[in-house]
Amino acid sequence: MMAALVQVEDISKTFGGVRALDRVTFEVCSGEWIAIMGPSGSGKTTLINILGGLDRPTSGRAIVDGLNVGTLGERELTRYRAEKIGFIFQHFYLVPYLSAVENVMLAQYFHSIADEAEAAGSLARVGLGDRLHHLPSQLSGGEQQRVALARALINHPKLILADEPTGNLDEANEQIVLEILRELHRSGHTILLVTHSGEIGRMADRRIELAHGRLMHIVANVT
């Protein structure tokens, strides 16, 4: 058994009077692909945001690569996001006036130093070597998500957090993105992926199922 990269211990999160997460506990080993599943409002995105340092738990601990994310200061949390996490969002969130390669370089710039050649290589890895200088508006949805994937990978993050990455894609593009994720998993990346799709959930090593903020099941997929 590999060491746990992520330890979620008894985490709760309330917004006003609403309990979004209720005493959730689990661990993720390095190199694992975890699918987080559940109906809308079950706390999937809240969990991802806490692990990604975008939100803080109301109680409990979220430890990623030895860091208790909930206790990090503003400055440390910023460094944590830049160095440890690769985000992929359902709505891509590319900067509309920057080209594909510039969008990737943006993540490099916030991490350390922008390197155009390396950013171009990262885009080539997701099959966009010929789209480097296209603006997001000149790319299809699938291509935009692949740019977001290249951006998430460029700083070699410890943990990839993907929040319904195929939610806005057609089937063909969904397969392309999933194939890239499979490839990332095979090369040893740790992935936490939020999805509604049972089919995508079955591609992961394990499924964590949430309902009303509570952890209902952790299911290991048989390959």
Place this chain on the structure above:
Amino acid sequence: MPRVEFRSRPRTVFVRLITDSFTRQPRRKLLTTVALALGTAIATATLTVALDVGDRLAREFRTLGANLRVTPEADTLPLEIGGVDYRPVDSGVFLSEAQLGELKTIFWRNNVIGFAPFLDIPIVITSVGNGDYLKSYPNPNDPALRTTLIGTWYRHNVPVPNGGGVFSTGVASTNPGWQIEGRWFSDDSAEAVLGSNLAHRGAIKTGQMLEIRAGDARSQLIVTGIISTGGPEDDAIIAPLVIAQRLSGKAGQYRQLLVSVLTKPEDAFSQRDPKSMNPAEFDRWYCSPYISSISRQIQEQLPGVTVRPIRQVAEGEGQILSRVQALMWLVTFAALLAAALAVASTAGTTVLERTAEVALMKALGARRRLVGAFFLGEQWFMAIVGGLLGYVGGRGLAYTLGQHVFGVSPSTRLILLPVILGLAAAVATAGSLLPLRRVMQLDPAPALRGE
């Protein structure tokens, strides 16, 4: 892996973000740039005109007469009644005209646009006539014929020490507004101009010859013109200084000097006692063209004199100049305030539109200050573009204003360009403060959820 071709661009990501944002999403940024350009155009125009109007009005005021009076420190009190100096010719203290060139060596020498020495002596007109026939007045003691001869320069070349060349000055420079019928005398001739009241009283006309007496000394002068100043000169004879010096036996001397200098309006600082200033304040006061600091410099250059501002002139000028300049500053402030409000409005909308972009940057690990710097960098980029456009447009506006209002084209002042760019940056910053605060405090998680 396929071979990747990419364009090598040396610009940093920071600059790319700002310039790409400007060139690829220009609509709202154009609005901000136009607001800044309009504000700075008005600021450029009013500042250009205000700076030129100060000089222009100061020069116009100088046509009304001198604004400084220089007299001997130990002089006796003047005894003037109706413009006639009743002091004996040999009473009081006199100054040497040989030192007058020193006036053009003071720190603010270029602001000294003219000076004229005066030597007033009481005289009696004994006869008047044409050519070789002089008709004596029956009673030379008639008070109507007793008057003052004002000796001065009309246009005289004064050598300036230390290789400063020659400075042409006299009442032609200090009092160009005096009205004359006929012509002025030549400084080296036996000629004179008569005050209009005196000419009327004695029925004396241009071209006639006067014989005058001061004590035992006598002189004959040809009347070249009749002068009307509205002052005591209207009851006097104005003649070359050298004639007054000969009649009074005071060769090379004068009793009073009037100086025309270009000054800036007095303010609270200029009215402080220089003795109470610290060295830095004293330097600032000394190096500003206040009438008080120029007076001090003249006093240092001409030992043994007292320099006093002619208050009615100096204060009136100061008030008008101050009001014109205050009006210009007010217009400038209003234009820049309007620009700042327009910037604030568009910046507020821009931040709302770009909430997701800001949240993304923070999610990718951008520090709050860096995100703020991007936003402010964009505003400053627009300030530079808007400021440049505003400067060019403002120059044209200043030209039109100057031509139509003051009848003169304002000079180009490149020094205004950095000032205008600085003002544009300040306006852009002021207008962006609240939106900037919002950007820096934005919580990325709700923004990325679309809340």
